[in-house]
Amino acid sequence: MRFYSMPVPEHEEVPLADDGEWERLVNEWRTRSHAPQTQPENGNTVYVLSVGRVSDPLIRQAQLNEITELVRAQGDTVAGHEIRMLTKPHPRTLLGKGTCREVAARARACGATMLVLDAELSPSQMRNLEDLAGMPVCDREGVILNVFLKHASTRRSRVQVEIARLEYLRPRIRGVGIDMDQQMGGVAGSRGPGETASELLARQLDGRLAELKKAQLKFQKSELQQRQGRGHCRRIALVGYTNAGKTSLMNALTAESLSARQRPFETLDTTSRSLSRHGQRVLLSDTVGFIRRLPERLLASFESTLAEIREASLLTLVVDVSDYEWQSHLEITRQMLERLGADSIDRFYVFNKADLLDEVPWALLSKASQGHPFRLLSSQDPAAVKEFKEELLSIVRKALDTRTLFVPYSAAAIMARIYRDCRVLQSQPTARGLRLNLQAETRILKQLKEDLKCSKLPD
Ligand SMILES: Nc1nc2c(ncn2[C@@H]2O[C@H](COP(=O)(O)OP(=O)(O)OP(=O)(O)O)[C@@H](O)[C@H]2O)c(=O)[nH]1
Ligand SMILES: [Mg+2]
Structure with a gap:
């Protein structure tokens, strides 16, 4: 017999994740100044740059292996890679202009169309790097989120991953609060001539996030019920x-x-x-x-x-x-x-x-x-x-204790808890109730004793 092997009930009304549709839209905006990014069937061809301060060459190699494994797990091909010591991160581009151009040139030379940095980039650093490199850039968080999305097979995990991913993508939409887009007056869904296309996208994305968070709340409730049960x-x-x-x-x-x-x-x-x-x-x-x-x-x-x-x-x-x-x-x-x-x-x-x-x-x-x-x-x-x-x-x-408790027949709720939480070693019926020899965690036995006392029932 299996206990609790049933999955948390799936909510039919929960919307399924969108299989990267939002990412496609956001990427279109994020990288629109570069070559249009169409997702090739076999993933992107990627150049991986591992940056860090660790000097042990074996650890650096292990870290490079980890990020290349993650890149492969998100479905991309690694065309080349390098390790760079980063002693003084550049605030605008992390790498500095010269390094960034050098790396991008090497990436292009081995046929890569995308750069992956094993570092966390702020939205503005990412934009600046993309402008300098002339190709899309993805950071460690972006890669991990993609891998999670790829492996999420249940509604619950897909909703959870997609919330994290949309929150990551949102500030990376070009034009929101940074540069003024072409205005989208008259476009379906927009709020008239004042709203730019990227603002419209951000608003739609917020709507999707709200919808997903509602779904997440329902999952959390049923998970809690299941754990309590x-x-x-x-x-x-x-x-x-x-x-x-x-x-x-x-x-x-x-x-x-x-x-x-x-x-x-x-x-x-x-x-x-x-x-x-x-x-x-x-x-x-x-x-x-x-x-x-x-x-x-x-x-x-x-x-x-x-x-x-x-x-x-x-x-x-x-x-x-x-x-x-x-x-x-x-x-x-x-x-x-x-x-x-x-x-x-x-x-x-x-x-x-x-x-x-x-x-x-x-x-x-x-x-x-x-x-x-x-x-x-x-x-x-x-x-x-x-x-x-x-x-x-x-x-x-070893973490279990045994104790004998008298439980009157009238204490039906406590009796149910006993049969749920304890192992009943012996049960002796009397005229007014059961004398039970129980095995359970000490704290559970203590609580039961308290509850029996509180209900003013004889022990
Ligand atoms: N040689 C060997 N391989 C093992 C052993 N245990 C697990 N593996 C292999 O290690 C790989 C990862 O195993 P998983 O059980 O999926 O690891 P996990 O910790 O559940 O990984 P995540 O679900 O990604 O967190 C698989 O290819 C396993 O076959 C072991 O004792 N010996
Ligand atoms: Mg596992």
Whole structure:
């Protein structure tokens, strides 16, 4: 039997995301001074520029690999790339005029029609760079948003991504508050001769955003109801950097077949499955992965999806130890948990992909787990996964307490809560009620005792 395996009900009236229609419109305006941007069937041909202050060549290479992976994941082809040290960012163009022209020339020479910078650009920096480079420019946030949109397969995730994406695109519409467009007097939908075309686009985009936010509110409500309906059963969330192997581990632990692939942000929706089939109720949740500099607006938009993490009783931090940068990925994961207000929840470290290691850095693993329990395994090793599952369940069991409570037959609501939240070890009927021997989290048992007292019923 599966608990809560049903997805959050989809709202029929929720509008579907528009498959990039807004982006096309905004891009038309954003890049209208350059070659018209028609999206080729196989994506754009892109030149990637990794900029940063890190001097370790291996870390710089790993960061370049990450952004090129993201560019490929958004469906583009990488024609060339380079790494640049950026000691003093230029306020108007980030790179400085000379560098920008040099890079654009190299990009053109290898056939690229678009420049991707692994940095956050303000809308005006982006415009200035496009003018200097003579080609469209995309920054890290734009790429991550595109990847999210590409992988969003449910209405809920599409609505969440599209809100973040439209909020990103809006200030990037050329002409809004910056230069005066040709006036659009008489154009259908415009508010007469005073309104410019880009202002009209911005207004339409605001309308779409309002519509999406209404839909998001409905999703949030039903997600909240669903979480409340689960009662106080123990919840374990799998968290970690993208590609760490969270979904693979979830599949191995629950005999599921959720999609796990070697590409960033494969999972965008939280999925929960029952971990134990009898006895205590333990739910395991797979969550959206983290990444270095995950855009703030995506975090805000995915707030209710990420609430699953905040409300978990135990966090399992999954780390791909075969990645050269695993320690910094772990640090980023910890920072994200702090930002989400989940840093005080008990945790268990899983160092995954052990099969890819030549040598086990035990001392490093022990230090990285900061005194919390940890395990090195491969999600592809069934015996190791089975042992890990037993350990997880025993941690959950240890956090449980037992107590005997007397519940009168008249306290029907409390009785229902008991059967929802506790494991009933023994039940002894008496003339006025049931004497129950219960197992549950200490706080739940305490609360039940209080509630029984408050209702002035004998214990
Ligand atoms: N060799 C090896 N590969 C693994 C292991 N665990 C997962 N993988 C592979 O790593 C890739 C990413 O795995 P996922 O389970 O999708 O990773 P994830 O953490 O869910 O990633 P996101 O959903 O993007 O956050 C897939 O190609 C898996 O097959 C492992 O123990 N060993
Ligand atoms: Mg996943």
